[in-house]
């Protein structure tokens with residue numbers, strides 16, 4: 422056989438990725454995958470090179486959420502792989518489809534622990550954090566390996582998948598014909614899951630008895646891209662809805678049926694709650710008191726049967742994909758049979774108005790120095806006019822305040838710390854949002870949160886991405902040190918000039934100490950479409966320890 426009819430693992434892997442429509446890879450190059458990245462790029466796959474694997478992994482995961490297909494992250498072996506593992510675990514926790522592909526060292530040496538370069542039993546390390554994990558040991562198995570990874574990532578409840586490929590497999594030679602025959606493109610990797618008709622009937626029966634019904638939309642609903650069905654369900658029934666943070670914008674936050682501004686009232690008083698792609702985890706107080714009432718009954722739509730009854734008894738579970746399930750509900754409900762009582766709608770309206778008036782007052786105040794509300798009021802003023810902008814958000818107070826203050830109008834446009842409450846997703850999510858959608862991104866970051874992925878501003882500048890970063894800078898975790906002396910465990914350098922960092926890479930930095938100049942800087946960042954970092958200086962005493970989740974922060978019993 423002559424050399425022209427031979428190929429190798431590098432080429433087969435790139436062919437397999439292309440066959441499966443993987444058009445973008447997020448990664449950090451190095452041994453043994455440098456040539457894989459190079460070849461992928463030469464073959465027309467977009468390769469986005471990062472400074473740290475965790476950020477590349479977070480980018481891949483959020484790309485998966487936005488596109489309903491696995492985002493791919495590529496890393497080196499050992500430490501590089503481990504750096505990516507937090508992102509893999511975060512993807513699995515948040516139900517984002519992602520594939521972490523890492524090169525690995527010689528099995529024979531790893532298994533005898535003889536001390537290879539970047540030695541690690543990566544497959545074993547990945548398993549507890551991934552929905553599935555596979556290793557490819559032979560070049561003729563690359564096609565199957567990728568197909569298995571794709572199925573695992575997007576079918577049922579999506580999640581993070583680890584795909585290990587040994588250096589030897591990448592370099593191994595095989596003939597072109599064998600290679601071509603070994604490639605697989607899954608026919609239906611995320612099959613519909615039609616709910617059982619009796620589960621639909623049970624749910625409709627329960628909903629039709631409700632007087633104070635509520636629909637809770639989670640990021641599963643956003644992921645499912647059943648936007649029209651969900652809008653019909655909400656508007657045809659007139660049931661108030663509450664979006665979880667990454668479901669904001671499924672319907673306009675200013676929709677008359679939105680109950681966001683009366684959140685605790687509706688959670689505490691609803692008699693029947695329809696959960697659509699939302700888990701009763703800590704973000705919903707586990708469905709328990711004092712937030713929820715003992716007598717509330719639930720309908721829960723989820724693709725994962727083991728989610729049902731995970732925290733509280735579910736009266737009417739619907740196991741199926743959200744699109745099919747909401748379609749089935751709509752088909753089974755007689756017009757007018759499911760509707761909220763007039764008193765419920767009115768009570769919610771009164772409470773909403775009171776809270777919205779209070780919020781408007783806080784946004785109108787113009788304190789010097791700025792606080793979270795006044796700074797975010799300025800950002801809000803600009804973003805209201807730009808619903809197409811993707812919003813990334815992380816921090817403690819920065820997250821809590823922005824979630825309430827920044828309204829969303831379009832689905833899947835808000836990307837944040839999510840289920841795990843993770844810090845460090847900021848730049849990775851912002852980069853992927855810009856790359857995948859071509860739209861401008863505003864990343865609203867606490868100064869602490871920004872630090873976890875801040876070096877990726879070089880990446881943002883290198884690819885000239887339309888990302889505007891707003892750092893709500895109070896000089897610390899939760900808040901800044903004001904006493905002087907030894908830095909506290911939560912304090913940073915006071916008056917840090919984050920805006921100068923981005924200038925080192927050719928981006929534009931702004932230093933803003935008042936709301937007017939902040940609004941102007943956001944406006945300029947967005948209209949320039951260029952990498953921009955705004956250091957929004959706020960009061961170092963603004964913010965509370967642990968933000969809105971102080972109840973989760975244990976205190977010494979001795980202090981009580």
Ligand code: ADP
Nearest residue numbers: 578639640641645665698699700723724742743
């Ligand atoms: P949130 O944090 O916004 O409440 P969660 O991440 O807790 O949302 O919940 C998302 C839920 O959606 C998960 O239980 C997941 O199994 C489910 N899910 C994801 N995709 C689908 C889908 N296409 N159809 C049905 N359920 C889905």
Ligand code: MG
Nearest residue numbers: 868895897899
């Ligand atoms: Mg801070």
